[in-house]
Amino acid sequence: MSRPVAPTTRKTFTVALAGNPNSGKTTVFNALTGAHQHVGNYPGVTVEKKEGIARFQDTTFTVVDLPGTYSLMAYSIEEIVARNFLIDEEPDAVVHIVDASNLERNLYLAVQLMELGVPLVLAMNMSDVVRDKGVQINYHKLAELLGVPVVPTVGHKGRGIQELLATVAEVCRNPRARKQPARQVNYGYEIEPHVEQLVKVITGHEACADRARWYALKLLEGDEETAKRVQSLCPGDYEMILQRAVQLRQHIEGISGASIGTVLADGRYGFIVGACAEAVSQTAEARVSRSERIDRMMLSRWLGLPIFAVLMYAVFQLTFALGEPLMGGMEAVFEWLGGTISSLWPEGSDSLLKSLLVDGMIGGVGGVLVFLPNIMLLFLAIAFLEDTGYMARAAFLMDRLMHKIGLHGKSFIPMLIGFGCTVPAVMATRTLETRRDRLTTILVLPLMSCGARLPIYMLIIPAFFPQAWQAPMLWTIYIIGIVLAVVLAKLLRATLFKGESVPFVMELPPYRMPTLRGLLLHMWERSWLFLRKAGTIILGIAIVMWALSVWPKPGAKQVEQFEQQRDAVKARADIGPEEKVGLLGEINNAAAEAELEHSVIGRIGKGVAPVLRPLGFDWKTSTAMLGAFAAKEVFVAQLGIVYAVGEADEASETLREQLQANYTPLQGFCIMLFCLVSMPCMATVAVTKRETGSWKWALFQLGGLTLLAWALTAVVYQIGRLVI
Amino acid sequence: MMPLAMARSGETLELVNVRGGLGLQHRLAEMGLGPGSRFVVETSGRPGPFVIRVKGSRLILGHGMVTKVFVRSIGKTNGDPQP
Numbered sequence: 001m002s003r004p005v006a007p008t009t010r011k012t013f014t015v016a017l018a019g020n021p022n023s024g025k026t027t028v029f030n031a032l033t034g035a036h037q038h039v040g041n042y043p044g045v046t047v048e049k050k051e052g053i054a055r056f057q058d059t060t061f062t063v064v065d066l067p068g069t070y071s072l073m074a075y076s077i078e079e080i081v082a083r084n085f086l087i088d089e090e091p092d093a094v095v096h097i098v099d100a101s102n103l104e105r106n107l108y109l110a111v112q113l114m115e116l117g118v119p120l121v122l123a124m125n126m127s128d129v130v131r132d133k134g135v136q137i138n139y140h141k142l143a144e145l146l147g148v149p150v151v152p153t154v155g156h157k158g159r160g161i162q163e164l165l166a167t168v169a170e171v172c173r174n175p176r177a178r179k180q181p182a183r184q185v186n187y188g189y190e191i192e193p194h195v196e197q198l199v200k201v202i203t204g205h206e207a208c209a210d211r212a213r214w215y216a217l218k219l220l221e222g223d224e225e226t227a228k229r230v231q232s233l234c235p236g237d238y239e240m241i242l243q244r245a246v247q248l249r250q251h252i253e254g255i256s257g258a259s260i261g262t263v264l265a266d267g268r269y270g271f272i273v274g275a276c277a278e279a280v281s282q283t284a285e286a287r288v289s290r291s292e293r294i295d296r297m298m299l300s301r302w303l304g305l306p307i308f309a310v311l312m313y314a315v316f317q318l319t320f321a322l323g324e325p326l327m328g329g330m331e332a333v334f335e336w337l338g339g340t341i342s343s344l345w346p347e348g349s350d351s352l353l354k355s356l357l358v359d360g361m362i363g364g365v366g367g368v369l370v371f372l373p374n375i376m377l378l379f380l381a382i383a384f385l386e387d388t389g390y391m392a393r394a395a396f397l398m399d400r401l402m403h404k405i406g407l408h409g410k411s412f413i414p415m416l417i418g419f420g421c422t423v424p425a426v427m428a429t430r431t432l433e434t435r436r437d438r439l440t441t442i443l444v445l446p447l448m449s450c451g452a453r454l455p456i457y458m459l460i461i462p463a464f465f466p467q468a469w470q471a472p473m474l475w476t477i478y479i480i481g482i483v484l485a486v487v488l489a490k491l492l493r494a495t496l497f498k499g500e501s502v503p504f505v506m507e508l509p510p511y512r513m514p515t516l517r518g519l520l521l522h523m524w525e526r527s528w529l530f531l532r533k534a535g536t537i538i539l540g541i542a543i544v545m546w547a548l549s550v551w552p553k554p555g556a557k558q559v560e561q562f563e564q565q566r567d568a569v570k571a572r573a574d575i576g577p578e579e580k581v582g583l584l585g586e587i588n589n590a591a592a593e594a595e596l597e598h599s600v601i602g603r604i605g606k607g608v609a610p611v612l613r614p615l616g617f618d619w620k621t622s623t624a625m626l627g628a629f630a631a632k633e634v635f636v637a638q639l640g641i642v643y644a645v646g647e648a649d650e651a652s653e654t655l656r657e658q659l660q661a662n663y664t665p666l667q668g669f670c671i672m673l674f675c676l677v678s679m680p681c682m683a684t685v686a687v688t689k690r691e692t693g694s695w696k697w698a699l700f701q702l703g704g705l706t707l708l709a710w711a712l713t714a715v716v717y718q719i720g721r722l723v724i
Numbered sequence: 725m726m727p728l729a730m731a732r733s734g735e736t737l738e739l740v741n742v743r744g745g746l747g748l749q750h751r752l753a754e755m756g757l758g759p760g761s762r763f764v765v766e767t768s769g770r771p772g773p774f775v776i777r778v779k780g781s782r783l784i785l786g787h788g789m790v791t792k793v794f795v796r797s798i799g800k801t802n803g804d805p806q807p
Binding site for chain 2: 070071073075102103104105108221258259261262265266269291292295296299300301392395396399400403408409503504505506507508
């Protein structure tokens with residue numbers, strides 16, 4: 001079995017990083033790979049795969065950052081991904097990043113990695129925190145007890161990284177050394193002999209012999225993934241092996257009176273506690289940690305929620321107040337870009353290519369990208385809350401509330417992100433463990449009023465409501481979204497996703513000072529998702545929407561009419577040149593309106609108008625509403641065209657005047673309400689399809705929310721008409 | 725024996741059993757909460773979420789969870805006064 005193997009002369013190796021969430025794995029990954037990183041997905045699943053290159057002397061390592069897990073039990077998709085990577089890809093070394101200040105919990109994964117039989121190196125991260133706590137870890141002793149090399153590191157300061165690389169290189173180059181098994185957990189005289197028995201049975205089959213002990217333990221635990229693997233490795237004897245495993249499991253559970261999973265977990269912790277007792281000593285008196293002292297305030301019954309509210313208010317203030325001038329800057333950039341490209345054509349040209357580039361592509365994508373500063377600021381604030389450790393406290397504080405609607409505290413985080421953009425919010429639901437929770441959260445997420453809907457409110461609120469009402473009105477709209485989400489989630493949990501609420505266990509990480517680099521990196525990762533959506537889906541839809549609003553062209557007769565009007569104005573001698581420009585502009589706007597009315601989208605708008613009439617909408621708002629499906633803020637631009645005011649944005653006074661002249665405040669409110677609830681944008685539909693794995697849920701969300709919006713708006717409008 | 729939901733801040737408890745599926749029991753055991761394990765209640769959000777200290781780390785146990793974990797009181801630790 002174990003032939004002597006000569007040290008390899010290879011120069012490139014694959015190294016996997018494993019570790020608990022919050023162990024500082026990312027900081028070590030960054031310290032190892034620097035800027036050479038690549039983010040992708042593991043095949044077939046939506047778990048992020050980060051890869052980077054590290055160099056040590058003449059050796060090159062491809063470093064793969066495995067998803068953060070507490071165990072290899074296959075409880076979550078992350079655990080399965082991590083496990084399958086280790087078994088299938090057989091990396092040359094596995095570095096387990098251990099939060100040394102939380103040794104016992106972290107070593108649980110180490111013990112499982114030892115059982116899996118991977119070439120392991122332990123990086124004792126945050127070794128500085130340990131020392132500050134007055135704890136001394138004898139790293140040599142620990143290495144000896146576990147039978148694996150141990151290197152102390154401080155990830156965010158880059159300390160110990162060279163030593164870590166040297167150790168990894170050693171392990172990689174020397175396959176013989178890594179074949180030597182690490183110490184194994186001995187499960188005690190009542191259980192160990194039975195484990196051994198099963199190991200012996202499995203070792204008899206060549207294909208499974210290499211990881212016999214791992215397979216034995218997992219089969220005893222009743223792990224289905226492992227059962228499938230063993231079945232494919234030795235199909236002939238699978239039945240027999242499984243039968244034996246079941247027998248032994250029943251026997252062990254009989255003598256210990258507890259479930260086998262619990263028994264084995266206990267055994268592993270026993271081993272860990274033993275090792276720690278020998279290698280760790282407390283030099284200073286144990287005292288209440290800083291984090292605990294902070295939490296006495298942050299989590300207290302009376303102060304917890306007020307502090308939370310203040311922090312959330314600060315987040316929104318930062319996003320909107322600071323984002324405002326930046327947003328103006330972005331607008332200027334796209335205006336300049338559109339202007340520059342327009343100027344390539346002669347004045348008044350109606351080239352289709354120009355229209356496609358300027359109105360379709362730059363107009364469409366630019367309209368979305370204008371929010372980039374706001375969204376980046378929101379993500380920065382969220383990264384700050386996450387990196388400091390406050391997010392876990394927020395989950396705690398929100399748990400009471402979320403529990404009432406059948407979700408738990410963790411669902412709160414995607415909902416917060418949803419106020420920025422629904423797309424990254426849907427992706428953030430990956431942290432939720434059960435499908436029921438994930439689906440419920442995803443389905444109600446579009447009700448968190450995203451940044452793209454803001455321009456609609458910004459246009460309409462000042463048009464219909466006096467100054468003093470404006471801010472409360474905006475709040476009301478946001479609150480309506482939240483309340484609807486709560487009601488809907490409760491409804492979904494009581495009907496479609498019936499079942500016990502899911503247990504919520506989460507580690508409370510210590511408070512940490514975030515690093516600027518980490519904050520920027522986290523902000524960028526999420527912003528990139530948003531940017532990519534703008535560059536792909538939104539660009540595509542913008543082009544389609546543009547085509548729908550350009551074709552078919554109005555008849556030659558109509559075009560000629562406008563042409564005649566223009567000529568007539570130009571020929572007039574009784575008015576000055578400035579007035580002429582004004583009149584010509586009006587004619588152009590009227591022509592644009594006629595074109596849109598004639599186009600496919602105008603026709604659809606007219607077609608659906610009767611359906612939307614009970615809501616107080618006419619064909620113009622209906623057409624603009626269709627545009628909002630591409631991206632919510634397109635509503636404003638479309639409304640500008642149908643009202644023949646030319647290019648319009650949310651600050652357009654002329655458009656507001658038109659709205660005031662044509663609609664009542666009640667209709668204005670109904671427009672906002674419908675935009676808030678109905679039709680999540682195309683990008684949301686696409687990401688929901690991807691994350692839920694089926695069109696069913698994406699279309700359910702689209703149809704359900706639109707129906708809800710219709711019913712709700714109709715009720716508000718009809719009752720409102722009676723009352724006002 | 726009582727459900728964890730009834731415990732107060734500062735109490736030291738011993739876990740007796742978990743009234744939930746095998747998956748939940750296993751999961752908790754992996755987090756260091758097997759039968760017989762001891763822990764301290766740091767923040768009792770009765771009847772809501774709890775923060776407990778076990779095996780050197782701090783865990784949040786959500787609302788639904790604290791009614792499923794049954795414990796026995798071992799005593800009160802000092803230096804941990806919190807209402």
